[in-house]
Amino acid sequence: MNKDFVVTIDGPSGAGKGTLSQLLARELGATLLDSGALYRLVALSSLDKSIAVDSVDELAVCARDLDVQFSSSASGVRILLEGRDVTTAIRDERVSMQASAIAALEPVRAALLQRQRDFAGHGPLVADGRDMGTTVFPRADFKFYLTASAEARAQRRYAQLVAAGETVDMARLVADIEARDERDQSRASSPLRPAPDARIIDSTELNIEEVLQQMLLHVSVPGGAC
């Protein structure tokens, strides 16, 4: 087994990718790539700079020049955009919708591609997103596609946002999630779909620990299965 092995976790919003990729990375001693955060950062930066969604060239420059730092802290990974802590700001629903819109633009995806690939090759990597197993790391060692019913995903997201102190309109949240799913799946450039060699896990009826155990069953690392 390659010491720089790559595990990819793709799937729709609220399927549990972020949660499971963190747990799996901890179990495997791997670095984490939260590719959605990169799209969210371009979205936030473009909203801050009032760049319109149809200004494709400007958005691509924004993605290419993104000044971002991921720093570990006691409360988890903090994300800095041009030195400003935007860890919470990028999770805002307005940013989610903007991220989904700009993620459909091929020049933006192309501008982020190498930045994502650069995470590999420095030890094991767990990469979370929509096209990790299809486009960014097509030769990954282990690929997962995590999904759950739209209702379960919306309920999870609702609980997560309420716990973070936000006021959430459930009907709006469901509509937003469905709109993002539709856009992610139907775009021409790297649409959301399982890689042919991905293991599909439906977590609708599974808790987080059960999903983690299923994943660990299929990831074997040097020194034996873990």
Ligand SMILES: Nc1ncnc2c1ncn2[C@@H]1O[C@H](COP(=O)(O)OP(=O)(O)O)[C@@H](O)[C@H]1O
């Ligand atoms: N299998 C599960 N059962 C219950 N809650 C879950 C499960 N997987 C994830 N969650 C919760 O759902 C919310 C969304 O999960 P997250 O990992 O952010 O999803 P994603 O990254 O796919 O959008 C989080 O609050 C997380 O704790």
Ligand SMILES: Nc1ccn([C@@H]2O[C@H](COP(=O)(O)OP(=O)(O)O)[C@@H](O)[C@H]2O)c(=O)n1
């Ligand atoms: N590899 C990726 C990751 C995210 N994205 C886009 O970026 C948006 C935000 O990604 P995310 O993973 O943070 O979203 P959630 O699953 O947390 O809702 C998604 O709605 C996708 O449109 C993408 O197109 N490709």
